[in-house]
Amino acid sequence: MPQVSRIANQRPAWLDDNTKSVMDRAIAREQSLSRLLMTYIVTGLVFMLLPGTFLGVWNLIKISSREAAESISPAWIQAHGHAQLFGWVGTFILGIGFYSIPKLRKLKPFALWSAWLTWALWVIGVTVRWFANIYPWHWRIALPLSAAFELAAFLIFFQAVASHRPSSGSAKPFEPWIFVVITATLGLLASLLLNLGASFQLALNASSPAFPHLFDQRYLIVSTWGFIVPMVWGFSARWLPVFMGLRPLRKSFLLVALGSNTAGVILGFLEHFFAAGILLLAGAATAVAAIRFFEPAVKPAKIINVHRSFPVFIRMAYGWLLIAAAIGIWAARAGEAPGIWGASRHALTVGFIAAMIFCVGQRTLPSFCGMRVLWSPRLMLVMLVLLMTGCTLRVASEMLAYQDYAKWAWNILPVSAFIELTAVALFAINLIATFARPPVVAPSPLTMTTE
Numbered sequence: 231m232p233q234v235s236r237i238a239n240q241r242p243a244w245l246d247d248n249t250k251s252v253m254d255r256a257i258a259r260e261q262s263l264s265r266l267l268m269t270y271i272v273t274g275l276v277f278m279l280l281p282g283t284f285l286g287v288w289n290l291i292k293i294s295s296r297e298a299a300e301s302i303s304p305a306w307i308q309a310h311g312h313a314q315l316f317g318w319v320g321t322f323i324l325g326i327g328f329y330s331i332p333k334l335r336k337l338k339p340f341a342l343w344s345a346w347l348t349w350a351l352w353v354i355g356v357t358v359r360w361f362a363n364i365y366p367w368h369w370r371i372a373l374p375l376s377a378a379f380e381l382a383a384f385l386i387f388f389q390a391v392a393s394h395r396p397s398s399g400s401a402k403p404f405e406p407w408i409f410v411v412i413t414a415t416l417g418l419l420a421s422l423l424l425n426l427g428a429s430f431q432l433a434l435n436a437s438s439p440a441f442p443h444l445f446d447q448r449y450l451i452v453s454t455w456g457f458i459v460p461m462v463w464g465f466s467a468r469w470l471p472v473f474m475g476l477r478p479l480r481k482s483f484l485l486v487a488l489g490s491n492t493a494g495v496i497l498g499f500l501e502h503f504f505a506a507g508i509l510l511l512a513g514a515a516t517a518v519a520a521i522r523f524f525e526p527a528v529k530p531a532k533i534i535n536v537h538r539s540f541p542v543f544i545r546m547a548y549g550w551l552l553i554a555a556a557i558g559i560w561a562a563r564a565g566e567a568p569g570i571w572g573a574s575r576h577a578l579t580v581g582f583i584a585a586m587i588f589c590v591g592q593r594t595l596p597s598f599c600g601m602r603v604l605w606s607p608r609l610m611l612v613m614l615v616l617l618m619t620g621c622t623l624r625v626a627s628e629m630l631a632y633q634d635y636a637k638w639a640w641n642i643l644p645v646s647a648f649i650e651l652t653a654v655a656l657f658a659i660n661l662i663a664t665f666a667r668p669p670v671v672a673p674s675p676l677t678m679t680t681e
């Protein structure tokens with residue numbers, strides 16, 4: 231452990247041996263946690279790039295060249311969606327959860343092997359799922375097996391970060407953001423259980439590994455609005471008032487937003503799409519009011535080491551959340567309207583989820599991953615501008631093209647796909663180049679922060 235010995239040489243000479251050895255153990259653990267988190271993040275980036283975005287671009291180019299939304303296999307579309315939601319976003323969330331939740335809640339450290347086991351099971355599960363959808367070779371075994379691996383990984387994660395006693399005295403009292411994160415975690419559990427049940431059902435009774443269309447719509451509401459959206463709200467409520475210098479969080483509003491969102495997810499799963507849409511929009515608007523994104527800031531934003539436009543893009547991402555919910559209501563009114571459903575979904579996944587990960591990820595991950603500094607804040611700006619441009623073109627032209635409102639919009643879709651692909655690739659480059667840099671300060675429990 232060369233870094234520990236380097237730090238050991240810098241310790242004040244007056245420390246007694248016992249304190250030195252406690253410090254060394256804490257430093258070594260911090261370094262192991264950073265390595266673990268970096269592994270999760272790089273794995274998430276790989277899923278994001280190839281099985282996720284590259285396949286999404288491929289699908290979109292085929293759809294556009296045939297000018298027909300239903301012209302490609304649903305299994306390929308679902309392979310892309312699963313790789314993005316679980317392979318990319320899910321892997322990031324598990325890694326960040328392992329790294330930050332025990333620290334933020336001052337819980338006893340968990341055994342590191344459980345985090346590595348979770349990683350291995352999760353990666354196998356998501357990879358096998360992707361291959362089972364793309365090459366349906368022995369899919370009747372592969373599909374349920376992949377779902378079982380993903381669920382097993384989640385259960386180990388949950389056991390590790392949720393059931394450890396406080397390290398001293400009592401854990402911090404539950405703050406509202408913790409309720410939001412717990413609800414999101416239950417949303418992940420519900421998604422994985424539905425995935426497992428549906429996979430067994432398909433393996434026994436169906437002729438293809440793709441979920442039936444209506445079930446897929448309901449399942450996606452649970453895995454996006456029920457899992458990822460509240461997870462982003464929870465961490466937004468924890469970090470963004472500080473990062474953006476916002477007025478204090480309106481805690482009761484956040485809980486109302488969570489209640490409305492959860493009710494919307496349940497109604498959506500029960501196929502009451504219109505009522506669900508109203509509740510999801512009300513929840514999103516209340517969450518925005520709770521975190522007070524659009525009220526004047528009271529302190530300067532903490533934008534050191536990221537591009538100074540960071541607060542602008544966070545606000546734009548929350549704007550996309552509201553747009554996604556509003557288009558969702560329109561989609562529910564329109565019924566079978568793939569262009570409107572698809573536009574709502576990508577307003578949410580690209581405009582909100584990807585943009586939030588790009589912003590908050592580049593703000594927090596470099597320091598979590600061993601006190602590093604983001605390689606290029608300017609590249610961060612470029613990728614966010616590209617992401618927002620690609621998303622705007624995609625959402626608008628998907629509605630126009632798929633719904634037959636304007637034929638020329640088919641030509642815009644591939645352009646939007648390449649712009650988004652470039653943004654995503656630049657995000658991966660910026661993070662990997664950041665991880666390749668040496669730490670600015672040696673990682674130590676005294677310098678590490680989850681703020």
Ligand code: HEM
Nearest residue numbers: 283286287289290307308311314572579580584647650651
């Ligand atoms: C370059 C960026 C992307 C492209 C070109 C792309 C392309 C596509 C295409 C063509 C579809 C088929 C349905 C439709 O046409 O609307 C689709 C569905 C989907 N995409 Fe994307 N996508 C991109 C980014 C993302 C991201 C970042 C996420 C999530 C974080 C995501 C999640 C999904 C989901 C969940 C579905 C629905 C899958 C299903 O029906 O089960 N996509 N995407």
